[in-house]
Amino acid sequence: MGEGRMRGLATDLYQLTMAAGYLANGKTGEATFELFVRRLPPRRSWLLAAGLEQALEYLRDLSFDGHEIDYLRRVPMLARVGEPFFEYLRELRFTGEVWAVPEGTPVFAGEPILRVTGPLIEAQIAETYLLSTINFQTLIATKAARIVGAARGRSIVEFGARRCHGFGAALLAARAAFIGGCIGTSNVEAGYRYGLPVFGTAAHSFTQAFDEEAEAFRAFYELFGDQTTLLLDTYDTITAAHLATEFGSRLRGVRLDSGDLDRLSREVRSILDQAGMEKTTIMASGDLNEDRIEELIGGGAPIDIFGVGTELSTSRDEPALGGVYKLVEMTRNSQLVPKMKLSRDKATYPNRKQIWRRQGVDGHFAGDLIGLAEEAAAGAPLLERVMVGGKECRPAPTLPEIQDYAREQIERIPAGVRALADPTVYPVSYSEQLEAAQATLRRELERQH
């Protein structure tokens, strides 16, 4: 779930034209595709993998109903492909095998996040949806983890639904942000669908709806008691902070949404403390990101909770992750044949792969090796089998389990690699066997072309 049930049509047209081409040419044997990110986005030195649950739901549901097939018959590009193709699509289900790194696993450039093996047409059609959900959720989980790291133990709540790329994106952003370490979201539908903790205070319009700010505050406190967080900046923040002292130490919190958050948080903290409200928390919101939060926290601003919207929920500084899904192997005359793309700036490695992660004596990750799936290498293999014969073959972890796992994994990334500014590069190498396989295939292809 997350964006309505998506099925066979949730793909690019060229996946279907290729599928028709495969079918017409008897290319219905098994193929393997791997999903990975070629280069890390600017400022990112690692990624937090997310989106596997939606990927597997999609594969489980992948099919075409009669209306959808009728629609495809009317697509001009498909006018000549013939009835056998539409019959094939009508029967199509995903029957293959999927290996993936668990959601919440840190990954690096070139590392397969997901590997799909199945009849070529099934695996090909799935490309677009798999990329859309894993690219986006990995993007947001990574951004969330950066922001959570910058907050040094203060809490982050995801607040971005109104600036997300539609409400479907808002749901997935709330889910991925939780994986990345946010304590919850303002998005009620995300709370309902995914069981995420939901948080809410009030907006300026609530204060405006009353003649007096004090009257609005009293009405809110009357209803929400010790759950109340009052929004202070509708008219004047300091005046409002003084009004808030009327409620004493049972007031849960106040929120600042504009102005100089460093100065205002100190002044408001002082007003609250003088009223014996040391436990009343200060929440800040308004155009926050990891840099701004690091600056505020580093400078000692007494802010307990940050509500982060736009910058988190759209990953504003880098709003797209360039994950790709590449053919690495296919069956020909009952033989597995390795495949790679040769074009200069986008060459790939052939064959099914595994990632092995080594651990140093301090418990931190010490380096990764990408090799052929059947190699024996030192370290813990990261890709696990999650679907066989189109059916999930392991109990799906809950979101709190994924969040706990992610937190533990992130702590094991070397501190230099995790640094927000000028991170060091984490060592990832390719095995000798994989390099040799690529070199052999490259020579062969260059001879041909």
Add this chain to the structure above:
Amino acid sequence: MGEGRMRGLATDLYQLTMAAGYLANGKTGEATFELFVRRLPPRRSWLLAAGLEQALEYLRDLSFDGHEIDYLRRVPMLARVGEPFFEYLRELRFTGEVWAVPEGTPVFAGEPILRVTGPLIEAQIAETYLLSTINFQTLIATKAARIVGAARGRSIVEFGARRCHGFGAALLAARAAFIGGCIGTSNVEAGYRYGLPVFGTAAHSFTQAFDEEAEAFRAFYELFGDQTTLLLDTYDTITAAHLATEFGSRLRGVRLDSGDLDRLSREVRSILDQAGMEKTTIMASGDLNEDRIEELIGGGAPIDIFGVGTELSTSRDEPALGGVYKLVEMTRNSQLVPKMKLSRDKATYPNRKQIWRRQGVDGHFAGDLIGLAEEAAAGAPLLERVMVGGKECRPAPTLPEIQDYAREQIERIPAGVRALADPTVYPVSYSEQLEAAQATLRRELERQH
């Protein structure tokens, strides 16, 4: 449609806490909110409004079912609000009135794109969803219009599903890109749901699935005949271009997806022309945006169609539009009372507003006036009544109609305002009556606070 049916829970929790506060305090009278963009994003000198259809669908469907109400009862923050609130929500439908600028209308900073008048709680809860769909679709329609403008008559196809913020975003992006002037999309589900033209060629994996590139090309041409576009850069673009000449002038097109597009397009054009294939088109894709396209076209690159993905479908250079939804008026003791927000950097104008657009003798837009809705001003009023009593009160335009209207409107924006680099500022002013209303209310609020 677009992201699954979204209803009452598709909102931020604070909308519901405020709603509970309004109900408990008898604030169930009418209120008016306006949706507008305070400041234009960097490099944008105008916006193309989009998303109204999804906004109205949401308002038509707005409700809470029994499961959703049960969920809300278990939300800790709502533990004390009492049964009458949940009963209110169970009966809630949107019963209000909506005014909006038609989709495809150019708008500027401060101009209301949408105005909602209805019982305070209904209008408040709708904020999050209305912003999410109008912010995003306006963002993408605007980006598409910039790219289409840069292409000077060459065609643009939306290609970005795999890099969108999940598949729900991909659907809305395809829709908004069409409004902004794209000729269609690669997204099949968007074609199915919205009736958009869909386009598709083949990917590198299709070529790789055959032993020989020539064999892959023949298989594709065999099936698609004069609809065929061949992808040339799996191994070597120039070699592949020569292979493509085998099909002669019936070959519809070729596609370049990497490398120096300017140089390659010229070399490929020359190879095709020498083979008498002057009508075979060249499509280019790969990390394109308005600047790159302007550079290619300006330099004379013989490219006929551009496939634009990431940069268009995520509006990568500015991936969020900061539209807001502000209370401007509410009923108090059967009297309409103007409302505004006073905070220094985010002050708003009170009262229901209208936009009047003046036209110069050359047919270009000459300037806008934002005034009180009931004023009589020179120019064409832009906001139209689109919903009354919760029901749509005009036939919804089709997407081709919206696209045609948008094209005609965009041509009427002065050329300087439309320029990609260093655009001039379009003149928008506030009426004397509106300025006076704001000044009066500001003095009143400052006296109180």
